[in-house]
Amino acid sequence: MVKTVDQDQSTQSQSGDLRQGSRPRVVVVGAGFAGLAAIEVLRDAPVELVVVDRHNFTTFQPLLYQVATAGLNAGDVAYPLRTVLRRARHAHFIQGTLAEVDAKRRFIGLEDGRIVDYDYLILGIGASAxxxxxxxxxxxxxxxxxxxxxxxxxxxxxxxxxxxxxxxxxxxxxxxxxxxxxxxxxxxxxxxxxxxxxxxxxxxxxxxxxxxxxxxxxxxxxxxxxxxxxxxxxxxxxxxxxxxxxxxxxxxxxxxxxxxxxxxxxxxxxxxxxxxxxxAVPPVVSKLGLPTGRGGRIMVGSDLRVVGSDRIFAVGDVALSTNRDGAPLPQLAQPALQGGEHAARQILALLAGSETEPFRYRDKGIMATIGRRAAVAELAGGVRLHGTPAWVSWLLLHVAFLLGSRNKASVLMNWSWHYLSWGKGPRVILGG
Ligand SMILES: Cc1cc2nc3c(=O)[nH]c(=O)nc-3n(C[C@H](O)[C@H](O)[C@H](O)COP(=O)(O)OP(=O)(O)OC[C@H]3O[C@@H](n4cnc5c(N)ncnc54)[C@H](O)[C@@H]3O)c2cc1C
Structure with missing residues (x-):
C-alpha cells in the first residue's frame, strides 16, 4: 500500500490522494537554480505544487567558496524554502531526500519511506564531485x-x-x-x-x-x-x-x-x-531507473522530458541537455535557470492540451573571479573583460541573483567590510 505525504506533513495517510481539488500535482525535487526557476513559473499556476529538497533552504552555490574562506556568513548564501513558497496558496514544501522514482505508478519515494504521488515531476537535484x-x-x-x-x-x-x-x-x-x-x-x-x-x-x-x-x-x-x-x-x-x-x-x-x-x-x-x-551526478541517480548518458547525467529529449517518460522532466546539472549542435550544456547556473523555467512551461502547455516546445539555450556568457579587483568575463557577443570592470560586473551579477533582500544587503555589507578591512570576515571554527 502506498503511503502518501499530506500537505503539512503532520500525518501520513495510508492511501488515497491528497491532491487539492482537481488541481494536477507537480512535484519539483531539488530547489537549486533549476528547481527555483520552475517554482517561479508554477507558484501561481493552476496546479498543486509540491517542492521536495533534502535541505529546508536553497543554496547559492557560486558563493560557497566565500563561505569556505570566511568572506561571507553561511546564512548569506542560503534562503529558506518555506519563505520562497510563503505566498503560494497551492504549494507546499517537504524536507526529504529522494530515493526512488516509480514512473509507472507515478510516485517518488523518499529515503525515510515517505511516498509522494505526482502527475508531473521535475528532477533538479544538481551535481556532486x-x-x-x-x-x-x-x-x-x-x-x-x-x-x-x-x-x-x-x-x-x-x-x-x-x-x-x-x-x-x-x-x-x-x-x-x-x-x-x-x-x-x-x-x-x-x-x-x-x-x-x-x-x-x-x-x-x-x-x-x-x-x-x-x-x-x-x-x-x-x-x-x-x-x-x-x-x-x-x-x-x-x-x-x-x-x-x-x-x-x-x-x-x-x-x-x-x-x-x-x-x-x-x-x-x-x-x-x-x-x-x-x-558527477548524485549517486542516487543510478538507482532511479532512468536512462543516463555521459557523466551519468539523465538523458532528456529536446523538450527536457526524460527519454522514455512522458511525465518526468530533468533539468540543471543532473540532466544531459544539449545545445543546437548536440553538445552537452555546461553544468552552470544559466542552463539550470533556463531549463527549469522551460520544463515548468512545458508542463503548463501539456496541461492545457498543447504540444511541448524544444528547449533553446541562450548563452549569456561566463565569469570567474580571482580576487580583489581581479576577475574575467566572457559575455555573449564575444565581449571579453578582465580586471576591475569584470570584478564589478561579477559582484553586481551575483548580488542580483541572490534571493531575499536581507541576503543581498548582508552580502553587500560583508563585501564592503571585507574590502575595506582587507578580509576580516567570519573567521570562526564551528563545532569541535
Ligand atoms: C562551488 C561552486 C561554484 C560555482 N560557481 C558557479 C559560477 O560562478 N557560475 C555558474 O554559472 N555556476 C557556478 N556553479 C555551478 C552552479 O552552481 C550549478 O550549475 C547550479 O547550481 C546547478 O543548478 P541545479 O538546480 O541543477 O542544482 P543545484 O543548484 O545544485 O540544486 C540541487 C538541489 O537539489 C537538492 N538535492 C540534491 N540531492 C537531493 C536528493 N536526493 N533529494 C532531495 N533534494 C536533493 C539540493 O539540496 C539542492 O537544493 C558553481 C558550483 C559550485 C559547486
Whole structure:
C-alpha cells in the first residue's frame, strides 16, 4: 500500500490522494537554480505544487567558496524554502531526500519511506564531485558543493592556522592544495591566498609570509579552459601575484594522508586538499531507473522530458541537455535557470492540451573571479573583460541573483567590510 505525504506533513495517510481539488500535482525535487526557476513559473499556476529538497533552504552555490574562506556568513548564501513558497496558496514544501522514482505508478519515494504521488515531476537535484577513481581522493580531500561542506572547509583552514600557531609550521600544515583549474578552483585558490597572505597575518603574527603556501594543480595546459586563452593567462598571472603556485599539465595520482602524489613524480606535503576537479551526478541517480548518458547525467529529449517518460522532466546539472549542435550544456547556473523555467512551461502547455516546445539555450556568457579587483568575463557577443570592470560586473551579477533582500544587503555589507578591512570576515571554527 502506498503511503502518501499530506500537505503539512503532520500525518501520513495510508492511501488515497491528497491532491487539492482537481488541481494536477507537480512535484519539483531539488530547489537549486533549476528547481527555483520552475517554482517561479508554477507558484501561481493552476496546479498543486509540491517542492521536495533534502535541505529546508536553497543554496547559492557560486558563493560557497566565500563561505569556505570566511568572506561571507553561511546564512548569506542560503534562503529558506518555506519563505520562497510563503505566498503560494497551492504549494507546499517537504524536507526529504529522494530515493526512488516509480514512473509507472507515478510516485517518488523518499529515503525515510515517505511516498509522494505526482502527475508531473521535475528532477533538479544538481551535481556532486567526481574523483575519477583516484586513490584516496574522495576520502582525503574536501569539496564545496553544500553549505555544510563549505563551513567544514572553513573550519579546516582555521584549524590548520591554530595548529601551526601552537606547534609550528611543519609537514606542510599550512600548504593548501586546490585540485582543478576551472572557475571553482581558481576562485578558491585566489580567495585562500588573499585570506592567508593578507587577512590572517594580523591575527597570527608568529607566522611569516613564506609559511603559507597555496598550490593549484591543473591537468591541462591552462587554467579556465572554458575561457579565451588571454583570460586564462590573465588568471594565471593574477594568481601568481597573490602567491599561488600554479602547476599546469600535472595530474594527481593519489591522495595520501598529508601528501598528494602527482603522476610526474612530484609530491606535495600539505595540510588540506580541496577538490574542484570534476563533476558527477548524485549517486542516487543510478538507482532511479532512468536512462543516463555521459557523466551519468539523465538523458532528456529536446523538450527536457526524460527519454522514455512522458511525465518526468530533468533539468540543471543532473540532466544531459544539449545545445543546437548536440553538445552537452555546461553544468552552470544559466542552463539550470533556463531549463527549469522551460520544463515548468512545458508542463503548463501539456496541461492545457498543447504540444511541448524544444528547449533553446541562450548563452549569456561566463565569469570567474580571482580576487580583489581581479576577475574575467566572457559575455555573449564575444565581449571579453578582465580586471576591475569584470570584478564589478561579477559582484553586481551575483548580488542580483541572490534571493531575499536581507541576503543581498548582508552580502553587500560583508563585501564592503571585507574590502575595506582587507578580509576580516567570519573567521570562526564551528563545532569541535
Ligand atoms: C562551488 C561552486 C561554484 C560555482 N560557481 C558557479 C559560477 O560562478 N557560475 C555558474 O554559472 N555556476 C557556478 N556553479 C555551478 C552552479 O552552481 C550549478 O550549475 C547550479 O547550481 C546547478 O543548478 P541545479 O538546480 O541543477 O542544482 P543545484 O543548484 O545544485 O540544486 C540541487 C538541489 O537539489 C537538492 N538535492 C540534491 N540531492 C537531493 C536528493 N536526493 N533529494 C532531495 N533534494 C536533493 C539540493 O539540496 C539542492 O537544493 C558553481 C558550483 C559550485 C559547486
Amino acid at each position: 567526481s574523483f575519477f577513481g583516484i586513490p584516496g581522493a574522495e576520502e582525503r580531500s574536501h569539496t564545496i558543493y553544500t553549505l555544510d561542506a563549505a563551513v567544514d572547509v572553513r573550519n579546516h583552514i582555521f584549524q590548520r592556522f591554530e595548529y601551526a600557531a601552537s606547534h609550528g609550521v611543519h609537514d606542510g600544515v599550512l600548504t593548501f592544495v586546490v585540485v582543478g583549474g576551472g572557475a571553482t578552483g581558481v576562485e578558491l585558490a585566489g580567495a585562500i591566498a588573499e585570506l592567508a597572505h593578507r587577512a590572517l597575518y594580523t591575527d597570527f603574527t608568529m607566522l611569516g609570509p613564506d609559511d603559507v603556501k597555496v598550490v593549484l594543480i591543473e591537468q591541462r595546459g591552462r587554467l579556465l579552459e572554458a575561457f579565451h586563452e588571454d583570460l586564462s593567462e590573465y588568471a594565471r598571472r593574477e594568481l601568481r601575484a597573490r602567491g599561488v603556485t600554479v602547476l599546469l599539465n600535472e595530474t594527481v595520482e593519489s591522495v595520501e594522508e598529508g601528501l598528494i602524489v602527482l603522476k610526474s613524480g612530484r609530491e606535495i606535503r600539505n595540510g588540506l586538499v580541496l577538490w574542484a576537479a570534476g563533476i
